[in-house]
Amino acid sequence: MHSDDRAEIRSLRLFRNMSTANFDAMMHAAYAQEFPAQLQLVRQGTRATFLHVLVEGSIELFSEWQGRDSTMAILRPVSSFILAACIRDAPHLMSARTLDASRVVLIPSADLRAAFRRDADFAVDVVEELARCYRSMVRHTKSLKLRSARERLAAYLLKLSARNGNAAGFALPYEKRLIASYLGITPESLSRALKALAAEGVYVQGARVTLTDRDRLAALAGLDELMD
Amino acid sequence: MHSDDRAEIRSLRLFRNMSTANFDAMMHAAYAQEFPAQLQLVRQGTRATFLHVLVEGSIELFSEWQGRDSTMAILRPVSSFILAACIRDAPHLMSARTLDASRVVLIPSADLRAAFRRDADFAVDVVEELARCYRSMVRHTKSLKLRSARERLAAYLLKLSARNGNAAGFALPYEKRLIASYLGITPESLSRALKALAAEGVYVQGARVTLTDRDRLAALAGLDELMD
DNA sequence: AGGGGGAATTGACGCAGGTCAAATCGGGGG
DNA sequence: CCCCCGATTTGACCTGCGTCAATTCCCCCT
Numbered sequence: 001m002h003s004d005d006r007a008e009i010r011s012l013r014l015f016r017n018m019s020t021a022n023f024d025a026m027m028h029a030a031y032a033q034e035f036p037a038q039l040q041l042v043r044q045g046t047r048a049t050f051l052h053v054l055v056e057g058s059i060e061l062f063s064e065w066q067g068r069d070s071t072m073a074i075l076r077p078v079s080s081f082i083l084a085a086c087i088r089d090a091p092h093l094m095s096a097r098t099l100d101a102s103r104v105v106l107i108p109s110a111d112l113r114a115a116f117r118r119d120a121d122f123a124v125d126v127v128e129e130l131a132r133c134y135r136s137m138v139r140h141t142k143s144l145k146l147r148s149a150r151e152r153l154a155a156y157l158l159k160l161s162a163r164n165g166n167a168a169g170f171a172l173p174y175e176k177r178l179i180a181s182y183l184g185i186t187p188e189s190l191s192r193a194l195k196a197l198a199a200e201g202v203y204v205q206g207a208r209v210t211l212t213d214r215d216r217l218a219a220l221a222g223l224d225e226l227m228d
Numbered sequence: 229m230h231s232d233d234r235a236e237i238r239s240l241r242l243f244r245n246m247s248t249a250n251f252d253a254m255m256h257a258a259y260a261q262e263f264p265a266q267l268q269l270v271r272q273g274t275r276a277t278f279l280h281v282l283v284e285g286s287i288e289l290f291s292e293w294q295g296r297d298s299t300m301a302i303l304r305p306v307s308s309f310i311l312a313a314c315i316r317d318a319p320h321l322m323s324a325r326t327l328d329a330s331r332v333v334l335i336p337s338a339d340l341r342a343a344f345r346r347d348a349d350f351a352v353d354v355v356e357e358l359a360r361c362y363r364s365m366v367r368h369t370k371s372l373k374l375r376s377a378r379e380r381l382a383a384y385l386l387k388l389s390a391r392n393g394n395a396a397g398f399a400l401p402y403e404k405r406l407i408a409s410y411l412g413i414t415p416e417s418l419s420r421a422l423k424a425l426a427a428e429g430v431y432v433q434g435a436r437v438t439l440t441d442r443d444r445l446a447a448l449a450g451l452d453e454l455m456d
Numbered sequence: 457a458g459g460g461g462g463a464a465t466t467g468a469c470g471c472a473g474g475t476c477a478a479a480t481c482g483g484g485g486g
Numbered sequence: 487c488c489c490c491c492g493a494t495t496t497g498a499c500c501t502g503c504g505t506c507a508a509t510t511c512c513c514c515c516t
Contacts, residue, residue, distance in 0.1 A: 044454055045454055063366075063370045063373075063374065063454075063455075065370065065374040065375070065450065065452060065455065066374070066450050068374050069374075070370070070373040070374055072366070072369065072370070072373075083359075084358075084359040084362045084363055084366075085363075087355055087356065087359045088356065088359045088360070088363070090363070091453075091454065092454075093363055093366045093367065093370070093454050093455075094366065116351075116352065116355065117348065117352055118348075120345065120346075120348040120351060123344075123348060123351035123352060123355060124344065124345055124351060126355050127315055127344065127351060127354050127355050127358060128315065128316065130312075130355060130358040130359055130362060131311075131312040131315040131316045131358055132316070133362055134312045134358060134361055134362040134365060135312055135313075135316065135318070135321055137362060137365045137366060137369060138291075138300070138312075138321045138322065138365060139321065140369060141300065141365060141368060141369045141372065142291045142293065142298070142300070142321070142322075144369065144372050144373065144412075145291075145298040145300075145372065145412050146291065146293040146294070146296050146297075146298055147293070148502075148503095149502075149503070150502090175463070175464095176463075176464065177463070177464080184372075184373050185503070185504090186503075186504060186505080187463080187464070187465090188464090188465080188466085188503085188504075188505080188506095189502085189503055189504070190464095191464065191465055191466080192465090192466085192503090193503095195465090206464090206511085206512080222293065222294050224293060225319075226272055226273055226291075226319065226320075226321050227291075227293065227321075376472075376473095377472075377473070378472090403493070403494095404493075404494070405493070405494085413473070413474090414473075414474060414475080415493080415494070415495090416473085416474075416475080416476095416494090416495080416496085417472085417473055417474070418494095419494065419495055419496080420473085420495090420496090421473090423495090434481085434482080434494090
């Protein structure tokens with residue numbers, strides 16, 4: 001593993017406070033792996049054997065059922081994933097695939113569990129990370145149950161804008177069909193919803209989005225700090 | 229607080245392994261409170277000041293937005309709730325109200341945080357509890373995104389039956405409008421969906437449900453251990 | 457520059473589930 | 487035992503979103 005990777009991982013909130021001895025022990029059998037785009041690296045239903053840390057690239061968490069599938073989250077570096085399954089030593093509830101070519105560090109889940117049993121500071125950080133994941137899933141669920149597709153889309157566009165320093169114009173960071181799945185709609189519906197938002201000052205050309213009336217869009221989205 | 233309450237709380241997975249000294253310290257300022265039915269005890273957006281433990285009665289977790297609201301979870305004794313907000317010392321993402329008259333033990337969240345920083349065994353159990361909550365929310369979200377209303381209802385009925393020792397007949401444990409909201413549909417749709425399930429061997433009279441063909445219903449629900 | 461192929465868009469149409477309003481049911485209080 | 491009121495059901499209708507099937511677009515490859 002590159003020592004860069006190691007340093008980046010060490011600097012994550014999740015690993016920042018653990019003792020060096022403990023970090024070293026946990027990372028002893030860890031290794032980095034490069035994956036091409038569109039490769040499935042976790043299959044739901046299988047047992048969690050590694051905590052994954054995305055160091056470079058991007059990853060989609062999705063779930064499958066009866067031939068349908070749905071995007072549950074989209075991850076960017078540097079972040080860990082499938083922590084909960086590792087902790088509980090339980091089957092994955094979601095699958096994961098790369099979107100772009102990605103580098104992922106794999107930490108054996110047994111070593112992870114050993115580390116947080118041994119190191120109270122680390123356990124605290126694991127708790128915080130899990131609480132963050134939980135709350136993020138609650139927000140996603142709230143959005144699905146309380147908002148219409150158009151409202152979800154409006155809120156999503158505003159989030160993207162915020163991520164780009166509140167720029168009026170920005171590029172959609174993923175394929176539209178992926179965004180659609182994340183928002184819980186079909187690509188066709190996303191396409192039509194984007195068109196419908198022209199009335200609220202949303203202009204789209206390909207992946208390029210321009211928001212000409214943020215306030216109007218925010219009013220439609222019903223932005224809410226407890227959901228977005 | 230009744231010593232019964234204290235013993236029940238102590239026996240929860242979440243508190244079972246912590247040291248007695250630590251448990252006593254954490255519970256020092258805790259107190260039990262009785263609430264009548266239909267009383268809101270947590271308002272989303274307010275800051276978490278207490279970990280709640282439901283000892284008797286039942287509680288609904290719900291979220292509100294723009295005058296709409298939706299049931300996120302229904303709790304039965306004995307279980308803790310709003311752990312994540314306490315841990316993160318963050319605003320509640322969900323509100324809580326009693327369904328029936330309930331007894332709830334309130335543990336100051338500062339004492340909780342102090343306890344798990346001091347006691348590694350407790351931290352481990354907090355992690356496990358949070359991981360459980362997270363996974364439960366993932367399942368709920370999967371069901372919303374992947375299944376139709378009818379499929380969700382079928383799965384829910386089978387879960388209720390399982391909870392009653394796989395009895396063919398059982399009573400719905402909550403008002404139908406509550407169940408509808410939990411399933412993410414309107415009461416009218418629930419009523420019609422129940423009627424439609426007669427074709428799959430579901431008979432309903434008031435709150436009384438009888439399943440005459442479990443296999444048929446399970447096939448429709450597409451029961452999945454990664455979702456139900 | 458041309459061509460191939462997946463992504464996105466568009467159109468036509470259907471349907472699941474929402475909405476609104478009007479019965480009807482059912483359980484608790486007097 | 488009757489009444490009352492909220493819960494539930496039913497009906498009529500609507501609409502948001504899905505489905506299916508063409509195009510069209512865009513990008514990459516040669």
